Amino acid sequence: MTIFKSFTVKAAGLTALLTALHVAVGVLPHPAHAQASDASSAAFASPRHFGQKDGAALYQAICQGCHMPDAKGATGAGTYPALAGNPNLEAAGYPVAMVVHGQKAMPPIGEFLDDDQVAAVVNYVRTHFGNHYTDTVTAADVKAAR
């Protein structure tokens, strides 16, 4: 997917850094990087797909990059909103669409995750950080949102 996307990007304009690198790095089959420092083999599974399966691990591998480990968000010249106690999470379809398609400063992550992973991370965020939504998102919901 990323490979095709990077070709699209290339066709749409010269994209400096990326295309060649995705092509170069991306196509190789991905070894289990067992020699690497840490035991969690889910980390850095592939440049095109996250290896983590459960919601907490996915949150820590992806979301906290911007929304921060405590989900309180951060502000500089722009802002990453808090997910902690965020009423926008009430309608489950909203975070699902956000993860899959992105919006403004939020990049789309859908291409790097399968439906189960999207569901897992959305369910995690909607039940942690002061959010207590009891309805769960299923892989089928995610599939429909793609």
Place this chain on the structure above:
Amino acid sequence: MGFRDMKRRDLLSLIGTVAGSAVMYQAATSLGLAAETTYKGPIKLDGDAKGASILILGAGVAGLVAAIELRKAGYKVQVLEYREKAGGRSWSLRGGDTYTELGGFKQTVGFDKGLYINPGPWRIPYHHRAVLDYCHRYGVALEPFNQVNYNAYLHSAKAYGGKPQRFREIQADYHGHVAELLAKLTHQNALDGTVTKEDQEKLLESLRGWGGLDKNYAYAASLESSNVRGYEKAPGGGMNGAPVPSTPASLRDVMQGGLWRFLGMGLRDEFQSTIFQPVGGMDQFPTALAREVKDLIRFNTKVTEIHQDDHGVTVTYTDTVKGGAAQTAKADWCLCTIPLSVLSQIKLNVGPKMASAISAVPYEAAAKVGLQFKRRFWEQDEAIYGGISFTDLPIAMIGYPNSGYGSPGKGVLLGTYVFGAYAMEYTAMPPEERIKRALAYGAQIHPQYTKEFDTGVAVGWHRVPWTLGCHASWTEETRAAHYQDLCQVDGRIALAGEHASYITGWQEGAVLSSLDAITRLHQRVVTA
């Protein structure tokens, strides 16, 4: 002055004056000057600016170029910049610098004097004529950036027993086997009917040289192949001077190893020689531009709202150091170079088309890690002088410093440069953990890492407070739907920057977009 005495440039400006720029472009192309760029040389903003004022938002290279040129054209210019210094993404980190990313993670760079990394842009290809022209005009010293180093490594954890291979060997083996195969097919008359006999002869001759084939057109252990891939024992002097050829890998090993995938990058137009880097760090480029307009820039100034009406543009901002109430700046016009990731969150009264364009473009993820080692072991032990090693490990590459060769002291290399999922994972880690990762993976290529590591610094671009990402990521679909609307002047506001170009992810895109936007704004002012 006779025609023969005319320099090419003079001739071009003559054609330009007489016949307009389309003809000029054609002429330039046929003279071999301009085929690879739309840059037409120093911008000329002729006509009376009538004392008009303009606010430029952002002091990256797009904003700086605009400030220089608009002041020259007679505008009253003021630049508002969020950071404490100019340059934006054209940025270098040196010993003593501190960098605090979003979330408050603070790093103090421990590099030795004179050592640095470029967390953002690091190379300028020869055909980025606009950037290079500004470098030349404002005295930015340049040196070669080695994109392709034949003695650097290609590496996969699952090929060649995980042992790094020299670029030279992989390329020679790949070319050699391709040449041998094609020579075989030619000898088996498989090309008859497609290629004339005469051309087949020439093809065979070229394949021998290109592929390092022996006199039987075989790619085998021979002086011919070693001449390309290197020797088991290189030619020397005296009694023991005779060379011993090396043994190429088999075609099967070459194909299965997959390292041929790394060979293509340096062949691409964007990465072909000559590529440059500013001496002393990429920030030397914007620093030279900023010197020209430093009296115009207000730093530590966070723009929070942009409002236009029939009379002008009012920009609301806060002082990020002194704090206090929101303040405003006013001007007749506004050139906004704030990255879309940030601009899409700023209140701005432009029409719906530009507004939806601003919201439509996500930013790519990227991460870089700079590592300082106690000695330049890659030079001393492995004869790698500059350039890049590539790997399928989650560091993607190791970039060696393209300067200071042979220095006895410490050295800094780029220990990770990743995009996509890997970059997001790095960004989600605390900086120390990113460095630990870079070290653990890199040690699989350079075992010296473990003993020689000194200090490091790591940047995940989605946590950079003033860009929230690496660069605008357009697709064919979003380009078709929004690009023109993004570039169109809306009332008194024009946008510029890397994101408003077809060369996203390059400074050239930022500069060309800026020159284009101010040209169109200026036309409005002159004809108003």
